[in-house]
Amino acid sequence: MVSRIGKEIEISPVELGSQIAKKVRINLASGTPDPKKMPIKEIKEAYGEVIDELGPKVLFYPGAGGQEELIKEIENKVIPLLGVNKRKSEKIVVTSGAQHAIELLGKYFLENDTIAVENPTFIETFNALKLRSSTTIPIPLESTGIKVEELENLLKIVKITLLYVIPNCHNPAGVNMSECKRKKLVELAEKYDFYIIEDDPYKPIAGEVPQPIKNFDENGRVIYVSSFSKILAPGLRLGFIIAREDIAEKISLMEQLDFSTSTINQYVVAKLIKKGIIHNRAEELYNYYRNKMKILIDSLNDKGLTSFNEPKCGFFLLLDLHKDSWEVFHKAVEKGLSFVPAKPFFLRGGETMARLSISVASEEEIIEGVRILHESMK
Amino acid sequence: MVSRIGKEIEISPVELGSQIAKKVRINLASGTPDPKKMPIKEIKEAYGEVIDELGPKVLFYPGAGGQEELIKEIENKVIPLLGVNKRKSEKIVVTSGAQHAIELLGKYFLENDTIAVENPTFIETFNALKLRSSTTIPIPLESTGIKVEELENLLKIVKITLLYVIPNCHNPAGVNMSECKRKKLVELAEKYDFYIIEDDPYKPIAGEVPQPIKNFDENGRVIYVSSFSKILAPGLRLGFIIAREDIAEKISLMEQLDFSTSTINQYVVAKLIKKGIIHNRAEELYNYYRNKMKILIDSLNDKGLTSFNEPKCGFFLLLDLHKDSWEVFHKAVEKGLSFVPAKPFFLRGGETMARLSISVASEEEIIEGVRILHESMK
Secondary structure: OOOHHHHHOOOOHHHHHHHHHOOOOEEOOOOOOOHHHOOHHHHHHHHHHHHHHHHHHHHOOOOOOOOHHHHHHHHHHHHHHHOOOOOOOEEEEEEOHHHHHHHHHHHHHOOOEEEEEEEOOOHHHHHHHHOOEEEEEEEEEEOOEEOHHHHHHHHOOOOOOEEEEOOOOOOOOOOOOOHHHHHHHHHHHHHHOOEEEEEOOOHHHOOOOOOOHHHHOOOOOEEEEEEOOOOOOHHHOOEEEEEEHHHHHHHHHHHHHOOOOOHHHHHHHHHHHHOOHHHHHHHHHHHHHHHHHHHHHHHHHHOOOOOOOOOOOOOEEEEEOOOOHHHHHHHHHHOOEEOEEOHHHOOOOOOOEEEEEOOOOOHHHHHHHHHHHHHHOO | OOOHHHHHOOOOHHHHHHHHHOOOOEEOOOOOOOHHHOOHHHHHHHHHHHHHHHHHHHHOOOOOOOOHHHHHHHHHHHHHHHOOOOOOOEEEEEEOHHHHHHHHHHHHHOOOEEEEEEEOOOHHHHHHHHOOEEEEEEEEEEOOEEOHHHHHHHHOOOOOOEEEEOOOOOOOOOOOOOHHHHHHHHHHHHHHOOEEEEEOOOHHHOOOOOOOHHHHOOOOOEEEEEEOOOOOOHHHOOEEEEEEHHHHHHHHHHHHHOOOOOHHHHHHHHHHHHOOHHHHHHHHHHHHHHHHHHHHHHHHHHOOOOOOOOOOOOOEEEEEOOOOHHHHHHHHHHOOEEOEEOHHHOOOOOOOEEEEEOOOOOHHHHHHHHHHHHHHOO
């Protein structure tokens, strides 16, 4: 009497990690952007302003697809910042964050299909796809992103509907996909007839990275997913999709099923974009997180913990502990440190991997966290 | 390469009606609560206050299931106002409005199942259930609600998973379900092993109505769905479910798939409840809409348009025009009036029915709207 999703859904290891992280001193687990850097003054002002200027209109039902005012600001200001070449044949659909976007895309594309994902991949977005797929095939990830030759070998024998990738500041692996791989993925999508979900929530704070996969795509094979969670704040729940018009129209209609995107929050984000808040913050946030990441990298190297690909951006570093990561985790928690044992991000392997995050920890906490980690590994 | 939902989703007639309604003088189409009555001053204050008092915390990821602060306020203040007897074995799950709640419930319960609904029913919530069902069976509605004897005849021959009903201020039919039918539905659910979704978004402004179906339920057969859209404002996108613990836990986990419920909006609603805004508004809003409904009823009677069940609460009256309602609609739009031709709300019949709404129209507009409607019928 219950659907497959109802039967198979279970608590996300990221949620579990976060719950434990609240109870310890040093949090290298959380993927929440640093609260110290959230523009709360500007957000507060924006709520007041949109209500004063536009009145009750900002509190109506949202309609499906997103408020025109916000779509205009995304089109004119955010898309250039992201470096996406949006074609005339493509449309923007506003969503309640990137997670909601992926849920909508899973709901649209999948019904017991075969899909491919990076191994490891971000478990929470992946779940929305996995629970609607019959087979999910892991493709190994290396320092330059997904191993395209392994993907191509697979495609020669298996038909897939979707490929899901995180090209920048990968969660949990911290790597960026090289430009030539981005181009190659689009060629493969054409040749083997599948779609690509390009999940790119870190791009606004990623600094210089190769151009989006979408830019190599001329036939609407790539659906680009973005988010305001990192550049503004996740609690607003706002993101968007750029997709070929026919797909975008359907995704937009599917929003009638949940109508979950707050109207007033859409006006607030439109206002913040208009004021230039997003543009002003992009470089500052990149530098801020980059500096913390450097400290993490240096601290790990100091302790001889060197089994990782060096992240160029984002919040996450994936470290091979060369021991069962749950065992180390339990010892670390006792000593006051939380991180995320990364096995759940892997469809294959990953037992000794740990996801370390620099997003909320201070410089001192990162250094102390690595000390505890090192001690816990003995 | 597209799922069933992707294939079958289409534009809601309510959306279409609303789009046309924006272009004409008199709007008897919209189901949006009256903007003149939205507490925008209080909402603006609440945004400022939660940011000042709680800081960046109100802008974190929402987590699944809802913020504790809001759940506490719902438990202690809203549930008593709604007259729901929540059992200890039941839990509250916060959602992005009632529509999101129904989408989650559809996703949880249904996978090509057979369901029963009132005929007519609210098309937008119904869609989230229909698109996941193999068979949807319409049960006629009368002035005292669903015809339970017809439902029972059906249940003797067909196994259903779910029954979806709107017991108060029905959309589009305007009727309330009698208390004895509410009790009977729970008995039938026990006897024939199905669940009931009790969709009750109008209750906060419904005045005196029979107690919830849920109150007769001792075994968690009834899932109660509520919303803050009518009593506060729909643009906040907040509602909740009350369900048996095992179901509530699963629905809560399923929120990990979309994480679509804005964190700050949850704190804002918690603040507004704490301040008594909801309690202060309940009676005032009931009287306000009740008065407009009386004017609609009187105006229709004056013109000899008497084929309807008299609504006791809510926004909607379902009128039998005794002619094709789309024909009348097109004439009415030319003369400056919009309403919703109600055929799409019916699984069977309904060609001559019109949904008239008093939610946003003024008293004068209602009178003038009925005059135009009458003229358009000639």
